[in-house]
Amino acid sequence: MKIFAVYSSKGGVGKTAAAVNLAYSASTSGQRVLLCDLDAQGAASFYFRVRPGKNFNGKKLLSGNFSKFIRASDYINLDLLPAHFSFRNLDLALAKLERDTRRQALRKLFTRLEGEYDVLVMDCPPNMTLLSENIILAADSVITPVIPTTLSLVSLKQLLKMFKKVGADDNRINGFFSMVEQRKSMHKKVIGKYSKYAIFRKTQIPYLAEVEKMGLTRQPVGATSSGSVAAQQYSKLWLELWERSERR
Numbered sequence: 001m002k003i004f005a006v007y008s009s010k011g012g013v014g015k016t017a018a019a020v021n022l023a024y025s026a027s028t029s030g031q032r033v034l035l036c037d038l039d040a041q042g043a044a045s046f047y048f049r050v051r052p053g054k055n056f057n058g059k060k061l062l063s064g065n066f067s068k069f070i071r072a073s074d075y076i077n078l079d080l081l082p083a084h085f086s087f088r089n090l091d092l093a094l095a096k097l098e099r100d101t102r103r104q105a106l107r108k109l110f111t112r113l114e115g116e117y118d119v120l121v122m123d124c125p126p127n128m129t130l131l132s133e134n135i136i137l138a139a140d141s142v143i144t145p146v147i148p149t150t151l152s153l154v155s156l157k158q159l160l161k162m163f164k165k166v167g168a169d170d171n172r173i174n175g176f177f178s179m180v181e182q183r184k185s186m187h188k189k190v191i192g193k194y195s196k197y198a199i200f201r202k203t204q205i206p207y208l209a210e211v212e213k214m215g216l217t218r219q220p221v222g223a224t225s226s227g228s229v230a231a232q233q234y235s236k237l238w239l240e241l242w243e244r245s246e247r248r
């Protein structure tokens, strides 16, 4: 099982849109996929019309007793572990664990799913906390959307710093340009300057109304229209990310 985290310390950069659509792309290519919604806001769960089970909460997640709360989605090969409001306290719960193992708690939890899924995708909250450190250490690949502006590049630098802090290999970072608007000179300039760096994948996700409309359709863009530009770009990005993860 390969673990992908869609993570950035910056909010509103397209993490959830990417997590939902990349998980869907992976499932249509025949892989057994679990999408874990780790953000208490529950946006990924909302897109898949899935609510957490009655007795689910952050405590149950960290106890490892969470398999029974995994839900099937409307799509073949794609399951979801929904978020719960109590996930906003995951950091506090992690901080109470033993000092030398608390950064590895998430990785340890996911080993229980080995053999059941080929791909695990985490949709992560925009934090820089102990949970973020857990996410980085659990992931084989950290997918990070970058809107081509200077502020987004700052959060990329922060990510590199976090990798250093926890001793993770920064080769695992996969940046991609998100919500790209070619008519904006700032976007063109930033992409021109930074796309050559090894941290960035080639595929970009443009700013597209189809992605925004997911709030209404509550479906991945590929389920609404597999031929749409958005669906094709996310499929292309998934292929690029998967092929890179296979080479490593």
Ligand SMILES: Nc1ncnc2c1ncn2[C@@H]1O[C@H](COP(=O)(O)OP(=O)(O)OP(=O)(O)O)[C@@H](O)[C@H]1O
Pocket (backbone or CB within 6 Å): 010, 011, 012, 013, 014, 015, 016, 017, 018, 039, 043, 124, 125, 126, 178, 179, 180, 205, 206, 207, 208, 209, 211, 212, 213, 214, 215
């Ligand atoms: N490529 C895109 N084109 C147009 N709108 C987009 C695109 N990607 C995301 N959006 C929209 O931008 C908003 C933020 O996107 P999203 O929720 O995916 O970001 P996020 O990084 O997960 O945010 P948060 O940090 O709050 O979890 C949403 O309304 C979403 O529909």
Ligand SMILES: [Mg+2]
Pocket (backbone or CB within 6 Å): 015, 016, 017, 039, 043, 123, 124
């Ligand atoms: Mg989100």
